[in-house]
Amino acid sequence: MKLLEVKNLKTYFNISSGQVKAVDDVSFDLDYGESLGLVGESGCGKTTSALSIVQLLPKEGKIYGGEILLEGVNLAELNDGEMQKYRWNDISLVFQGAMNALNPVMRIGDQIAEAIVLHQKVSMKEALIKAGDILELVEMPRDRLMNYPHEFSGGMKQRVMIAMALACDPKIIIGDEPTTALDVMVQAQILNLIEKLRKEFNMGFILITHDLSILTETCDKIAIMYAGKIVEIAESEELFKKPVHPYTNKLIGCFPDMNGERKLKEGIEGAPPNMLELPSGCLFAPRCEFASDICHQSMPETVEVGPNHYVACHKWEEMINGQ
Amino acid sequence: MNSIKHEMRRRKIKEFGSSVYHNKTALVGTIVLSFFVIVAIFGPMIIPFSTLDFGNPEDMLQAPNGEHWLGTDDMGRDILANLISGARVSLLIGFLATLISMGIGTLIGISSGYFGKAIDNILMRLTDFFLVIPWLPLMMVLAAILGTSIWNIIFVIGITSWAGTARVVRAQTLSVKERQFVERTVSLGSGSFHIMSKHILPNVFPLIFANTVLIAAAAILSETTLSFLGLGDPTRASWGMMLHYAFESGAASANAYWYYLPPGICVVLVVLSFALMGYAFDEIMNPKFKER
Numbered sequence: 257m258k259l260l261e262v263k264n265l266k267t268y269f270n271i272s273s274g275q276v277k278a279v280d281d282v283s284f285d286l287d288y289g290e291s292l293g294l295v296g297e298s299g300c301g302k303t304t305s306a307l308s309i310v311q312l313l314p315k316e317g318k319i320y321g322g323e324i325l326l327e328g329v330n331l332a333e334l335n336d337g338e339m340q341k342y343r344w345n346d347i348s349l350v351f352q353g354a355m356n357a358l359n360p361v362m363r364i365g366d367q368i369a370e371a372i373v374l375h376q377k378v379s380m381k382e383a384l385i386k387a388g389d390i391l392e393l394v395e396m397p398r399d400r401l402m403n404y405p406h407e408f409s410g411g412m413k414q415r416v417m418i419a420m421a422l423a424c425d426p427k428i429i430i431g432d433e434p435t436t437a438l439d440v441m442v443q444a445q446i447l448n449l450i451e452k453l454r455k456e457f458n459m460g461f462i463l464i465t466h467d468l469s470i471l472t473e474t475c476d477k478i479a480i481m482y483a484g485k486i487v488e489i490a491e492s493e494e495l496f497k498k499p500v501h502p503y504t505n506k507l508i509g510c511f512p513d514m515n516g517e518r519k520l521k522e523g524i525e526g527a528p529p530n531m532l533e534l535p536s537g538c539l540f541a542p543r544c545e546f547a548s549d550i551c552h553q554s555m556p557e558t559v560e561v562g563p564n565h566y567v568a569c570h571k572w573e574e575m576i577n578g579q
Numbered sequence: 580m581n582s583i584k585h586e587m588r589r590r591k592i593k594e595f596g597s598s599v600y601h602n603k604t605a606l607v608g609t610i611v612l613s614f615f616v617i618v619a620i621f622g623p624m625i626i627p628f629s630t631l632d633f634g635n636p637e638d639m640l641q642a643p644n645g646e647h648w649l650g651t652d653d654m655g656r657d658i659l660a661n662l663i664s665g666a667r668v669s670l671l672i673g674f675l676a677t678l679i680s681m682g683i684g685t686l687i688g689i690s691s692g693y694f695g696k697a698i699d700n701i702l703m704r705l706t707d708f709f710l711v712i713p714w715l716p717l718m719m720v721l722a723a724i725l726g727t728s729i730w731n732i733i734f735v736i737g738i739t740s741w742a743g744t745a746r747v748v749r750a751q752t753l754s755v756k757e758r759q760f761v762e763r764t765v766s767l768g769s770g771s772f773h774i775m776s777k778h779i780l781p782n783v784f785p786l787i788f789a790n791t792v793l794i795a796a797a798a799i800l801s802e803t804t805l806s807f808l809g810l811g812d813p814t815r816a817s818w819g820m821m822l823h824y825a826f827e828s829g830a831a832s833a834n835a836y837w838y839y840l841p842p843g844i845c846v847v848l849v850v851l852s853f854a855l856m857g858y859a860f861d862e863i864m865n866p867k868f869k870e871r
Contacts, residue, residue: 353759356758357759361781
């Protein structure tokens with residue numbers, strides 16, 4: 257049995273001007289000790305997919321269909337109280353901005369211990385001891401439990417956030433852009449740390465980012481999202497060497513090559529579609545240079561083009577042969 | 580680990596002490612208030628309250644002299660003894676009424692800001708009601724209905740002075756609850772009470788504290804007003820009660836300045852010291868005003 261299987265997940269937002277299909281028919285799976293990267297432009301549904309898994313959607317959002325199987329248990333069917341048992345004990349989150357996700361007037365020890373006390377039947381004292389152990393796990397000295405958030409640097413705060421995610425020995429950690437707002441050196445340290453811990457505890461890890469460059473090093477699998485759908489999913493190396501979907505191609509093309517020519521990258525023409533008025537047919541068609549009539553008329557099926565390599569594009573055969 | 584905790588706490592207190600010492604406003608306010616608090620606590624040891632018994636007819640309305648440093652009142656009682664026992668009552672009422680007022684104000688402010696929607700609406704309309712109602716007539720009516728005892732006075736002042744605090748606390752709560760750490764705690768699965776007490780309260784506390792000091796000043800003034808109007812506890816005379824008796828006995832027209840001036844001055848000094856401390860603490864605790 258896989259650790260996590262997401263099947264045909266549909267999460268829609270009902271807002272005053274209509275219904276937004278933020279996540280539409282998304283499927284992926286994750287094994288023990290495996291890491292998956294979710295990449296895409298802003299607003300393509302990366303964060304919403306993650307929040308759907310832990311059911312922490314804003315009140316406008318609702319899961320309309322699909323299954324989220326955690327070791328065979330369908331989380332999508334649980335109510336909030338039942339979900340509470342799985343959150344943090346099995347799936348935890350590393351929040352986006354560590355600077356803001358820590359309470360400025362509480363010692364970080366108390367904040368980590370809070371996570372433990374709320375999920376496990378332990379006393380505050382035991383929880384503090386455990387918090388100390390976890391702090392050492394993220395390579396920080398134990399006595400810093402007594403410090404307040406303002407006494408830490410940005411990278412250290414992010415380590416505290418990771419410590420907090422580890423507090424209840426989860427099976428899956430979801431990192432929602434855990435390294436944005438950090439400089440490149442610290443970013444590398446944080447990612448290495450997560451990598452190390454993941455291997456040590458055989459945890460699943462879902463990394464949400466818009467930075468493709470950090471994914472190849474950290475993730476076994478990469479899923480490319482566009483306008484609420486996964487357009488291509490493959491193992492990282494395969495995806496970088498043999499991208500099939502035109503969008504993936506463009507996205508990879510946007511990152512400068514160390515040995516290549518020194519010039520500005522071309523970028524992708526146009527903008528993501530208005531989520532309230534989605535085009536019929538392939539969602540990427542209006543921006544796609546290979547688009548033909550069929551692309552504008554019908555939604556492409558997801559096809560397996562290689563081992564564990566799935567693409568949703570009408571032109572996949574041409575794309576592979578064209579390379 | 581605990582030793583580190585205590586060391587940190589010691590350092591914080593020391594730091595706070597030193598900023599109070601270097602801030603002249605805070606220093607003056609603290610010294611004046613401490614003086615009155617000490618006098619109120621150790622009053623009976625300084626001057627025997629037996630001098631509060633009615634004196635001889637010949638002791639009536641004596642000007643300050645060697646035996647009675649501040650003179651006597653119209654019943655031959657020592658003014659200084661009156662003043663010291665009055666300090667007890669006035670400060671006690673001031674502190675306890677403030678405690679009630681802050682308690683209600685904080686509770687209503689935080690719940691209103693945190694829960695929002697209908698609860699916010701109901702609580703804020705209640706707050707508006709207390710905010711716009713003329714507080715003096717309300718206090719007088721309440722005090723008259725409940726009867727004159729210092730516990731009723733404390734209750735009446737506490738129940739009528741929390742509206743401003745509730746408003747301020749609500750505003751700050753609205754801002755704090757949108758911060759990401761609250762979202763994080765929600766995802767951890769903490770309940771509303773936990774979030775309000777552990778996360779929001781400490782964040783709005785400096786505001787509550789600065790407010791407390793100012794409310795205390797207002798509470799003492801209110802008590803003086805009520806007592807002056809004759810709604811105080813006749814068995815435990817506060818400064819306001821002294822002013823009331825002085826007024827009733829015609830001390831002003833009899834030119835007995837030693838009767839009405841001392842309690843008036845004491846009220847002004849205490850209220851002033853609270854106000855000074857309030858502004859100074861705001862300056863000390865609010866890092867924006869910190870001089871470097």
